Amino acid sequence: xxxxxxxxxxxxxxxxxxxxxxxxxxxxxxxxxxxxxxxxxxxxxxxxxxxxxxxxxxxxxxxxxxxxxxxxxxxxxxxxxxxxxxxxxxxxxxxxxxxxxxxxxxxxxxxxxxxxxxxxxxxxxxxxxxxxxxxxxxxxxxxxxxxxxxxxxxxxxxxxxxxxxxxxxxxxxxxxxxxxxxxxxxxxxxxxxxxxxxxxxxxxxxxxxxxxxxxxxxxxxxxxxxxxxxxxxxxxxxxxxxxxxxxxxxxxxxxxxxxxxxxxxxxxxxxxxxxxxxxxxxxxxxxxxxxxxxxxxxxxxxxxxxxxxxxxxxxxxxxxxxxxxxxxxxxxxxxxxxxxxxxxxxxxxxxxxxxxxxxxxxxxxxxxxxxxxxxxxxxxxxxxxxxxxxxxxxxxxxxxxxxxxxxxxxxxxxxxxxxxxxxxxxxxxxxxxxxxxxxxxxxxxxxxxxxxxxxxxxxxxxxxxxxxxxxxxxxxxxxxxxxxxxxxxxxxxxxxxxxxxxxxxxxxxxxxxxxxxxxxxxxxxxxxxxxxxxxxxxxxxxxxxxxxxxxxxxxxxxxxxxxxxxxxxxxxxxxxxxxxxxxxxxxxxxxxxxxxxxxxxxxxxxxxxxxxxxxxxxxxxxxxxxxxxxxxxxxxxxxxxxxxxxxxxxxxxxxxxxxxxxxxx
Amino acid sequence: xxxxxxxxxxxxxxxxxxxxxxxxxxxxxxxxxxxxxxxxxxxxxxxxxxxxxxxxxxxxxxxxxxxxxxxxxxxxxxxxxxxxxxxxxxxxxxxxxxxxxxxxxxxxxxxxxxxxxxxxxxxxxxxxxxxxxxxxxxxxxxxxxxxxxxxxxxxxxxxxxxxxxxxxxxxxxxxxxxxxxxxxxxxxxx
Amino acid sequence: xxxxxxxxxxxxxxxxxxxxxxxxxxxxxxxxxxxxxxxxxxxxxxxxxxxxxxxxxxxxxxxxxxxxxxxxxxxxxxxxxxxxxxxxxxxxxxxxxxxxxxxxxxxxxxxxxxxxxxxxxxxxxxxxxxxxxxxxxxxxxxxx
Numbered sequence: 001x002x003x004x005x006x007x008x009x010x011x012x013x014x015x016x017x018x019x020x021x022x023x024x025x026x027x028x029x030x031x032x033x034x035x036x037x038x039x040x041x042x043x044x045x046x047x048x049x050x051x052x053x054x055x056x057x058x059x060x061x062x063x064x065x066x067x068x069x070x071x072x073x074x075x076x077x078x079x080x081x082x083x084x085x086x087x088x089x090x091x092x093x094x095x096x097x098x099x100x101x102x103x104x105x106x107x108x109x110x111x112x113x114x115x116x117x118x119x120x121x122x123x124x125x126x127x128x129x130x131x132x133x134x135x136x137x138x139x140x141x142x143x144x145x146x147x148x149x150x151x152x153x154x155x156x157x158x159x160x161x162x163x164x165x166x167x168x169x170x171x172x173x174x175x176x177x178x179x180x181x182x183x184x185x186x187x188x189x190x191x192x193x194x195x196x197x198x199x200x201x202x203x204x205x206x207x208x209x210x211x212x213x214x215x216x217x218x219x220x221x222x223x224x225x226x227x228x229x230x231x232x233x234x235x236x237x238x239x240x241x242x243x244x245x246x247x248x249x250x251x252x253x254x255x256x257x258x259x260x261x262x263x264x265x266x267x268x269x270x271x272x273x274x275x276x277x278x279x280x281x282x283x284x285x286x287x288x289x290x291x292x293x294x295x296x297x298x299x300x301x302x303x304x305x306x307x308x309x310x311x312x313x314x315x316x317x318x319x320x321x322x323x324x325x326x327x328x329x330x331x332x333x334x335x336x337x338x339x340x341x342x343x344x345x346x347x348x349x350x351x352x353x354x355x356x357x358x359x360x361x362x363x364x365x366x367x368x369x370x371x372x373x374x375x376x377x378x379x380x381x382x383x384x385x386x387x388x389x390x391x392x393x394x395x396x397x398x399x400x401x402x403x404x405x406x407x408x409x410x411x412x413x414x415x416x417x418x419x420x421x422x423x424x425x426x427x428x429x430x431x432x433x434x435x436x437x438x439x440x441x442x443x444x445x446x447x448x449x450x451x452x453x454x455x456x457x458x459x460x461x462x463x464x465x466x467x468x469x470x471x472x473x474x475x476x477x478x479x480x481x482x483x484x485x486x487x488x489x490x491x492x493x494x495x496x497x498x499x500x501x502x503x504x505x506x507x508x509x510x511x512x513x514x515x516x517x518x519x520x521x522x523x524x525x526x527x528x529x530x531x532x533x534x535x536x537x538x539x540x541x542x543x544x545x546x547x548x549x550x551x552x553x554x555x556x557x558x559x560x561x562x563x564x565x566x567x568x569x570x571x572x573x574x575x576x577x578x579x580x581x582x583x584x585x586x587x588x589x590x591x592x593x594x595x596x597x598x599x600x601x602x603x604x605x606x607x608x609x610x611x612x613x614x615x616x617x618x619x620x621x622x623x624x625x626x627x628x629x630x631x632x633x634x635x636x637x638x639x640x641x642x643x644x645x646x647x648x649x650x651x652x653x654x655x656x657x658x659x660x661x662x663x664x665x
Numbered sequence: 666x667x668x669x670x671x672x673x674x675x676x677x678x679x680x681x682x683x684x685x686x687x688x689x690x691x692x693x694x695x696x697x698x699x700x701x702x703x704x705x706x707x708x709x710x711x712x713x714x715x716x717x718x719x720x721x722x723x724x725x726x727x728x729x730x731x732x733x734x735x736x737x738x739x740x741x742x743x744x745x746x747x748x749x750x751x752x753x754x755x756x757x758x759x760x761x762x763x764x765x766x767x768x769x770x771x772x773x774x775x776x777x778x779x780x781x782x783x784x785x786x787x788x789x790x791x792x793x794x795x796x797x798x799x800x801x802x803x804x805x806x807x808x809x810x811x812x813x814x815x816x817x818x819x820x821x822x823x824x825x826x827x828x829x830x831x832x833x834x835x836x837x838x839x840x841x842x843x844x845x846x847x848x849x850x851x852x853x854x855x
Numbered sequence: 856x857x858x859x860x861x862x863x864x865x866x867x868x869x870x871x872x873x874x875x876x877x878x879x880x881x882x883x884x885x886x887x888x889x890x891x892x893x894x895x896x897x898x899x900x901x902x903x904x905x906x907x908x909x910x911x912x913x914x915x916x917x918x919x920x921x922x923x924x925x926x927x928x929x930x931x932x933x934x935x936x937x938x939x940x941x942x943x944x945x946x947x948x949x950x951x952x953x954x955x956x957x958x959x960x961x962x963x964x965x966x967x968x969x970x971x972x973x974x975x976x977x978x979x980x981x982x983x984x985x986x987x988x989x990x991x992x993x994x995x996x997x998x999x
């Protein structure tokens with residue numbers, strides 16, 4: 001019964017989205033206040049009906065209703081309750097319901113917290129969000145309905161949740177990532193609404209910024225969580241694989257980062273509107289493209305959902321309408337836009353936009369690297385692979401000028417910066433970061449040029465950030481002066497420093513990590529990077545829905561016990577699949593990482609040992625970046641939006657308390 | 666506006682991408698090894714797994730178009746295709762097996778030869794025996810020369826001992842009719 | 856400061872002695888490095904999207920062993936990669952070869968950088984008529 005309520009709610013939500021797409025837009029065109037006023041109630045109604053649908057599916061999972069084919073596919077009665085709640089997004093249909101629920105959440109949030117905006121703008125923005133939603137409600141109802149029943153014959157028990165997803169990282173990762181992906185729909189809607197109205201002033205940029213920031217924060221955390229999860233769950237010690245699905249989330253992030261900066265320039269200086277609009281369209285378009293790539297099965301990836309071409313065709317249809325339509329509108333309207341501000345060759349806006357160019361080039365690298373194998377094959381030229389060596393090489397080239405500009409940008413003034421005044425600061429920063437970077441790498445017995453380059457770049461950002469704060473606070477460097485800096489200013493600093501921390505982590509861990517495949521009998525020991533790994537033997541493991549083996553390894557540093565690790569190998573009985581649970585001793589300066597392999601014929605065990613210096617800095621940096629975003633989004637300038645954001649996250653917590661309160665941390 | 670093409674460029678790029686995404690939807694994204702085709706079989710000296718005293722080389726394939734099928738008793742998909750391959754054999758199509766043993770580690774040694782032989786006999790008497798002989802690729806090194814990624818895989822070898830097709834995955838009615846049979850016929854008729 | 860730094864990082868020495876049996880043992884550090892590099896850049900042809908170092912698939916194990924053999928024999932990187940490409944095609948190596956079709960991979964990003972910077976500066980040049988004064992004038996007009 002509750003299932004039918006959920007199903008019906010979803011149909012009603014579709015109805016609301018259709019009305020939302022039509023009436024307010026029409027009203028805005030005719031300047032009819034009554035029609036435009038319908039936008040907010042319709043958006044809220046769409047949200048409520050979607051939440052009811054989502055809750056009913058969760059209910060079906062909690063109560064093990066295996067008459068629903070989706071529940072039977074992704075859950076099992078032995079699965080712990082908390083995993084049953086998260087299993088709702090463990091498969092294609094449910095994760096799509098989560099996707100659309102989050103779209104409804106963002107739409108509802110815009111409806112609730114857009115009071116100071118002119119009604120016409122609100123009506124247009126919500127109508128565009130409604131239009132995007134129509135496609136996805138249709139898709140979920142027609143091609144991936146999670147409420148489909150298997151009656152009268154249904155299985156007594158379910159096929160269980162994919163063991164890879166039975167993990168804390170996987171509980172938080174998808175909702176956070178979707179919040180980011182889908183969040184760009186708001187920036188997109190603002191951009192399209194502005195294109196339609198032809199009004200692209202700084203108020204438009206100011207309204208759009210907090211929403212863009214919010215989406216970007218979620219996306220940053222979502223990507224970092226995914227990387228962290230892959231690191232400890234897959235057991236290969238890697239944290240980024242340039243897999244098509246990772247790339248699909250990385251592209252909107254790159255463009256979103258560009259958009260944040262471009263919006264700042266447009267707000268401050270009333271220039272580059274058409275570029276900012278294009279980035280807003282691109283960020284959401286790439287999110288949609290990512291959704292298509294993950295779910296259509298056109299690319300071979302470790303993450304792909306099983307799929308059939310109808311689903312792919314449907315999503316491609318949505319892409320053509322949404323992206324094609326908006327780019328067409330852009331081609332028609334954007335050439336008419338004219339910037340107002342003037343600027344010199346060396347000025348903050350030029351430096352910021354210069355970095356936008358590099359971010360765009362980086363996005364293009366990822367896009368080409370992801371899609372070219374497909375194109376290559378479709379052209380009949382055979383299978384090729386594009387992976388880490390290519391991406392690493394290209395990113396190394398791009399990051400040097402990027403980081404240089406990133407450091408100089410904040411030091412320079414809007415409109416015009418005298419090069420002579422900059423020169424001394426640059427020379428000082430260059431000297432300091434070069435020596436610090438080289439010094440750090442001197443500590444390693446095998447000197448690596450790439451790691452040194454990375455460390456120098458990271459130090460460059462640290463040094464220039466400090467220089468910038470000193471410059472801002474004047475000669476009188478004291479705490480009082482520091483507190484005068486705005487929150488969004490601190491946000492910028494945190495964003496940049498966070499990036500530097502991540503960069504430092506990447507540089508050191510990718511060059512100085514050491515690993516070893518060993519065969520060990522109980523009692524034997526192996527040495528790696530000065531650590532003594534002693535294998536104590538294995539003992540059997542009994543979980544709720546798995547059995548397995550746990551191998552115990554003690555790690556000594558100069559005779560001192562520093563870590564006691566239990567690396568597990570689990571066998572999930574229902575899905576009949578083997579999972580490695582690596583054991584990690586995490587630290588700020590290094591991780592000790594042990595993964596249990598196969599048992600050999602003579603009773604020995606295969607083990608993989610890793611020592612990974614500074615690997616945690618990668619995710620720590622992402623966290624600092626996200627924190628920077630949060631500081632900026634809660635700046636006084638967006639006071640009204642600030643209240644909005646707080647309320648919105650509260651609302652988000654309410655709907656997700658059961659599953660993931662951590663999202664907000 | 667002189668720079669109007671700059672604003673149309675994104676749309677053009679998107680349309681171009683869509684064309685490939687669309688055609689990509691209808692093709693198999695999995696890897697197919699195309700480099701082996703039209704290449705002579707790499708030279709080999711392999712024993713018959715059932716009679717290790719008997720050694721064979723490339724000349725085994727000379728004179729008739731032959732299917733070379735990579736398989737092992739441990740491989741589930743191979744077991745599925747055995748009955749179909751047996752049908753093909755009954756239609757007079759010569760099939761040679763390349764026995765691909767799954768030991769995790771050749772350095773450590775795996776099953777003994779008599780053990781493998783008895784497993785093969787058992788499997789083939791149960792599901793049908795399509796093979797003229799089974800070449801024993803003990804350390805899988807010949808398979809690597811052939812670009813084999815696993816089992817089952819099937820090659821068409823023409824009368825001159827040249828590889829004309831490399832198929833990864835199982836052979837069933839559909840694959841046979843659409844992909845393998847046309848190539849096979851072409852080289853038989855030649 | 857410098858001493859402190861050195862001390863701080865000193866524990867991460869890449870020097871290591873195997874007490875237990877290592878699966879792929881090298882006496883030459885450079886060969887070990889090459890082996891590590893190759894196994895991370897060669898793709899497992901049977902898997903979804905994994906390099907042969909990470910994969911446990913049978914063919915990945917075989918390729919790893921072959922790489923070990925070849926590297927131990929003193930073969931260089933190109934020789935090992937060519938050996939693999941000869942058997943498995945371009946697909947097996949994660950760095951695409953430069954061909955007319957893959958040229959775009961390097962050309963388009965470079966083109967974007969050049970075009971972007973040109974547009975950025977062109978736009979400025981056309982507006983370079985004493986921007987400060989113009990802005991001032993504009994501001995005056997707006998304020999009125």
